[in-house]
Amino acid sequence: MALAQQGDREAYGALMGELARAIEGFVRVRFGASGFVDDCVQESLLSIHRAYASYDPRRPFRPWLFAIVRRRIVDGLRAQSRRGVERETDSALVEVADPRHVDPGRRIDACRLLNALAPEYSEALIMTKLQGRSVAEAARSAGVSETAMKSRVHRAVRQVRRELERESASDLSRDLGGHEVGAAP
Amino acid sequence: MKPDLERLIAQAQEELRPVRWPGRVAPWLVLWTLLSGSMVMGFTLWTGPLRPGALGQLVHHPQFLAESLLGLAAGLAVAYAALHLGRPGAAGSRLRVLGALGLGVTWALAFVVGWSFPALEPSMLGKRMGCELQTLWFSLPPLALGIAILRRFAPLDRAFAGALLGAASGALPALAMQLACMYDPTHALTHHLAPVLGVAALGALLGPLGLRRI
Numbered sequence: 150m151a152l153a154q155q156g157d158r159e160a161y162g163a164l165m166g167e168l169a170r171a172i173e174g175f176v177r178v179r180f181g182a183s184g185f186v187d188d189c190v191q192e193s194l195l196s197i198h199r200a201y202a203s204y205d206p207r208r209p210f211r212p213w214l215f216a217i218v219r220r221r222i223v224d225g226l227r228a229q230s231r232r233g234v235e236r237e238t239d240s241a242l243v244e245v246a247d248p249r250h251v252d253p254g255r256r257i258d259a260c261r262l263l264n265a266l267a268p269e270y271s272e273a274l275i276m277t278k279l280q281g282r283s284v285a286e287a288a289r290s291a292g293v294s295e296t297a298m299k300s301r302v303h304r305a306v307r308q309v310r311r312e313l314e315r316e317s318a319s320d321l322s323r324d325l326g327g328h329e330v331g332a333a334p
Numbered sequence: 335m336k337p338d339l340e341r342l343i344a345q346a347q348e349e350l351r352p353v354r355w356p357g358r359v360a361p362w363l364v365l366w367t368l369l370s371g372s373m374v375m376g377f378t379l380w381t382g383p384l385r386p387g388a389l390g391q392l393v394h395h396p397q398f399l400a401e402s403l404l405g406l407a408a409g410l411a412v413a414y415a416a417l418h419l420g421r422p423g424a425a426g427s428r429l430r431v432l433g434a435l436g437l438g439v440t441w442a443l444a445f446v447v448g449w450s451f452p453a454l455e456p457s458m459l460g461k462r463m464g465c466e467l468q469t470l471w472f473s474l475p476p477l478a479l480g481i482a483i484l485r486r487f488a489p490l491d492r493a494f495a496g497a498l499l500g501a502a503s504g505a506l507p508a509l510a511m512q513l514a515c516m517y518d519p520t521h522a523l524t525h526h527l528a529p530v531l532g533v534a535a536l537g538a539l540l541g542p543l544g545l546r547r548i
Contacts, residue, residue, distance in 0.1 A: 151356075153350060154352065154353040154356040155352055155353075156350060156351065156352035158347040158348075158350050161346065161347055161350050162343055162344070162346075162347045165343040165346055165347075166335060166343060169335065169339055169343070170335075187336070190339065191338070191339065191342060194339070194342055194343070194346070195342070196488075196548045198346040198349070199488065199546060199547075199548040200422060200487075200488030200548045201350075201353070202353040202356055202357070202486055202487070202488075203356075203357055203420055203421050203422065203486075203487040203488035204356060204357050204421075205356060205357025205358060205421060205424075206356060206357065207357075208357070208424070208425075211423075212422075212423030212424075212425065213421070213422050213423040213424075214423070215423060216422035216423030216490065217422050217423075217488075217490070217548065220422070220490045
């Protein structure tokens with residue numbers, strides 16, 4: 150990043166490519182595989198590009214990166230319901246959402262963060278934010294009122310934000326494969 | 335890698351420009367302080383004289399000097415905290431904000447203490463008509479300058495960063511009024527410091543509009 154801030158486009162391209170893979174892994178581990186992951190990666194890269202001047206090369210890179218990615222994830226979750234976009238989900242996510250197809254081992258591996266939530270919150274988040282169902286549909290499916298479902302979704306997003314904040318930079322370091330991505334030379 | 339990501343990265347490479355003082359807050363804080371301070375003092379002197387003997391009071395009344403320095407420190411600390419909010423993941427951001435706001439509250443409390451132990455003998459000498467409006471008006475150029483500077487950074491919470499910038503911008507003319515308007519602790523609280531809250535609210539509104547969404 151320090152080289153990029155000096156105008157080195159080649160270094161910047163290499164960094165962005167490496168970050169794209171790292172962020173994808175980071176989000177996928179926490180939310181499973183879905184269109185949401187791609188959105189998060191794109192949004193995070195855009196944000197990193199808009200914010201590259203704000204990184205101080207004398208400081209560690211990871212907290213800076215993690216703050217941006219965390220923010221984009223939470224914003225992404227909020228935006229899902231505002232847009233009401235129907236998301237394509239892959240089999241891993243459907244398994245998590247539908248108790249009839251649950252494979253416990255895969256659930257834990259695929260969606261660490263979702264599984265850190267209370268079951269009703271996790272279910273609410275998956276149905277409304279990741280699968281793109283309306284609140285009414287999700288409420289019918291879960292057998293609760295729309296108000297209760299809205300409340301669950303709101304609390305779930307809040308809990309996700311807290312969980313992400315709780316995760317230390319070392320967690321991110323593990324997701325980045327232990328490399329000092331983008332650090333000052 | 336997916337083609338749309340490759341396009342995005344290629345576009346980003348194309349737009350890359352060298353950065354001056356990357357991620358460094360201090361040079362921008364100095365620039366903001368010098369320009370804003372000059373503008374506020376310029377406007378203050380343009381619209382009227384300082385209170386007679388105000389500069390001498392700074393020398394001969396240590397409590398008044400301490401009160402004024404506390405206001406200056408509070409304004410600068412809040413501006414420093416606001417600029418730091420533009421660096422995502424910066425260590426100690428919360429502490430910095432709390433410390434700066436604590437200084438601001440202490441400055442206000444100094445005037446509350448002044449009800450019993452005033453730094454100067456309260457008097458109407460040098461009273462400016464509409465000093466509270468002047469405090470509001472004079473804070474607008476520093477606020478605009480602060481937003482322009484913070485646009486170079488990446489505040490994740492633009493409303494809060496704007497509010498802090500507003501508070502810092504309001505503190506400068508409030509401090510100038512210490513020297514340019516009548517001295518009375520109650521008057522200082524209601525006519526000089528209270529408008530700072532209004533400027534902070536304005537900053538919270540302007541922040542999301544003027545600062546870049548990252």
